[in-house]
Amino acid sequence: MKMEALLIDIQRGSLNDGPGIRTTFFLKGCPLRCSWCHNPESQKAAPQLSFHRERCTLCGRCREICPARVHRMEPDRASHQVDFEDCLKCGACAAVCPTNAMKVIGRACTPEEAVEIAVKDREFYEQSGGGVTLSGGEPLTQPDFSAAFLSLCQDEMMHTCMETSGYAGKAAVEKVLPYVDLFYFDWKVSTEELAGEYLGVPLAPILENLKLLCRAGKEVVLRCPIIPGVNDREAHFRKILSLLEEFPGIQEAQLLPYHDFGTGKSRNIGRQPSVFPVPSREEKEEWEAWFSQSGAAGAKRVRLAG
Numbered sequence: 001m002k003m004e005a006l007l008i009d010i011q012r013g014s015l016n017d018g019p020g021i022r023t024t025f026f027l028k029g030c031p032l033r034c035s036w037c038h039n040p041e042s043q044k045a046a047p048q049l050s051f052h053r054e055r056c057t058l059c060g061r062c063r064e065i066c067p068a069r070v071h072r073m074e075p076d077r078a079s080h081q082v083d084f085e086d087c088l089k090c091g092a093c094a095a096v097c098p099t100n101a102m103k104v105i106g107r108a109c110t111p112e113e114a115v116e117i118a119v120k121d122r123e124f125y126e127q128s129g130g131g132v133t134l135s136g137g138e139p140l141t142q143p144d145f146s147a148a149f150l151s152l153c154q155d156e157m158m159h160t161c162m163e164t165s166g167y168a169g170k171a172a173v174e175k176v177l178p179y180v181d182l183f184y185f186d187w188k189v190s191t192e193e194l195a196g197e198y199l200g201v202p203l204a205p206i207l208e209n210l211k212l213l214c215r216a217g218k219e220v221v222l223r224c225p226i227i228p229g230v231n232d233r234e235a236h237f238r239k240i241l242s243l244l245e246e247f248p249g250i251q252e253a254q255l256l257p258y259h260d261f262g263t264g265k266s267r268n269i270g271r272q273p274s275v276f277p278v279p280s281r282e283e284k285e286e287w288e289a290w291f292s293q294s295g296a297a298g299a300k301r302v303r304l305a306g
């Protein structure tokens with residue numbers, strides 16, 4: 001059987017998903033349900049309809065062609081409602097929409113096809129110290145594809161990075177381990193209570209996998225989204241410092257201030273987003289100051305990113 005993964009997007013020329021200029025492949029499917037997810041369309045492991053209302057000119061072509069009668073418009077076409085649950089993901093509306101307002105997210109891709117795309121920018125990777133990043137969604141939910149793709153990338157002498165929540169079985173982590181040069185490993189909350197409330201999964205396996213990577217001597221960068229009202233707390237900051245102390249191999253911890261890019265994307269797929277306050281510059285400076293005044297040796301490896 002052909003090995004395929006479902007991709008939501010491929011971003012060439014990315015500057016935020018690892019060192020240098022990178023091509024990032026976003027897989028579809030994630031076991032976590034982070035309330036602040038900035039890629040909510042990546043959570044479901046199946047194709048999904050997306051509607052960009054702001055692009056819709058109310059021409060009515062999608063309604064005429066849709067076999068499932070998913071589109072509703074008032075006679076004056078003043079409003080365009082979409083019944084997402086009834087969509088068959090056939091793509092007919094996307095094919096006729098003149099403004100790309102309709103899209104079915106999720107396209108199948110083999111490791112070989114993905115590598116073919118990745119090598120196109122090899123020159124940029126070589127000039128910038130970049131490479132290929134596998135992100136999501138959660139790449140560890142598709143370990144066979146992830147291992148095969150990253151192994152092919154390494155055969156092509158391209159640097160590989162994986163962005164992961166760390167939530168997966170040990171077998172999945174061990175399968176990809178040899179083929180990942182650098183892990184961007186999320187550390188989102190520091191207690192089981194908050195993990196249950198905001199991630200929808202337990203924290204213990206995430207910590208176990210972080211230990212596994214560090215003990216295997218892998219290069220790891222901790223990625224710490226900071227969400228006002230959720231984890232902008234001393235206890236969480238202390239835990240980040242203690243991880244840096246326990247695992248000297250962790251290159252750095254990047255603090256990622258919450259942004260609300262995901263809220264519009266949630267609406268596009270028919271979901272009501274959770275909304276959190278976007279941190280002000282002063283708040284971000286306070287976080288930085290807390291770390292620099294902590295006196296901890298690990299604080300030198302904490303950096304505000306974004």
Ligand code: SF4
Pocket residue numbers: 049065066067068069070071086087088089090091092093094102104
């Ligand atoms: S993908 Fe097909 S079923 Fe879904 S809204 Fe478009 S035309 Fe209708």
Ligand code: SF4
Pocket residue numbers: 055056057058059060061062063080093096097098099100101102
């Ligand atoms: S085809 Fe596109 S532009 Fe026309 S009504 Fe449908 S979504 Fe809007």
